[in-house]
Amino acid sequence: MASSTNDGQNFHIVMFPWLAAGHITPFLHLSNDLAGRGFTITFITPQKAIDRLGHLNRHPNLITFHPLTLPPVDGLPAGVETASEVPIELTHFLCVAMDRTRDQVEAVVRGTRAKLVVFDMAHWVPEITRLLGIKSVNYTVLGASAIAIVLVPARGLEKGKVLTEDELAVPPPGYPSSTVVLRRGYEAGLLGFLFMPYGEATTFWERISLGMKGCDALAMRTCDEIEGKLCGYLGEQYEKPVFLTGPVLPEQSEDRLEDDRWAEWLGKFEPGSVVFCAFGSQVFLEKDQFQELVLGFELSGHPFLVALKPPAGASTIEEALPKGFEERVKGRGIVTGEWVEQVAILNHPSVGCFVNHCGFGSMWESLTSRCQIVMVPHLADQVLNTRLMAGELRVGLEVERGEKGWVSKEKLSEAIQCVMNSGNELGCSLRENHEKWRGVFSNPGFMSRYIDKFVQNVNELVKS
Incomplete structure (x- = not known):
């Protein structure tokens, strides 16, 4: 519930998140919380995101969407506006398109006479705000551990060398956790993503680091209870104040299932018996990975609802399913490529287990639900979130990977049966x-x- 704690300071804030649902959604939830306390918000995002997520705006009289027009970019399919529309290897081109909207963003900031801009991936925002004499906050919707671990390869770059696998797996000096780290092998290799191009003449790591160095304050979508030491560490490293927002999740009353199909189907099963699986909007599996995964749900013996994108090379979920799969699981298992109401499904009484990629949003949603937690991380930040959940908090189970770096149907089934x-x-x-x-x-x-x-x-901050 909103409370009035802004001392009458109803100033204007511009929100400009990265063009992905996992970033736009928490920015919008934070906007709702701020609007409920008297602030006015201009929210910059593409029209497709507004069409998909605009219904989450609880204060349309105070939160105004400003559609962002993305220019065409060679390598980016025509009409793409959000990260969920392309595989992760093409998000570099989406980032190029976002960077070329700088003039649009500056015009909005000037036109609204905002006193604060909240951003994440657009590292050039502080250059705009400094010229206008206003403040900027870099808001990280990933875990503090994911940002802190960036300082591992940074040590090598400062010395002009690329660190070895063994060096990459060693936390930087003063790093406050021995658990939330990347292991050698597959996990240490995930840090290579940091050096990939992400926009024109910018790597992913440079983009994150420049944004954090240039802003007036860091903000984290986390809390002291689980990542306080890591947030303090980041504040020391970047010499910035660190503001915590907590998980910024919607109220439970907003999480009722609106899709009657899923409500009716889930209602057929006993309380706590259904396994739900979702891997977010940016995970694209290979066909053999996809098939091994769904066979694991079949093997578990539990009813299941799986919401995944079609794997590489398949235009639909149905054409990618193993032979005879649909007939064998008819009545107790569904695999869909449609977008589903994840939080509402997790809160349905029939759902008892959540198999997820441990993206930071899914991590919070699983923590605040009553579902048991099974994790299959993909990217470096998801691996670190999994370490936090399985290693420090000990609230969920990570599925063991095989030699090929993927989970077998047997290991997935064992993990589900263990927690259920x-x-x-x-x-x-x-x-x-x-x-x-x-x-x-x-x-x-x-x-x-x-x-x-x-x-x-x-x-x-604004007064300073």
């Missing part, structure tokens, strides 16, 4: 820990206290 079986000792321990942490996050006033403190922080 009330007689399994490890599963019971994970459930108890999960319930303890869920109690912390669902405590009345937990989330609103973080927003109130964030409001206080930005008020002080």
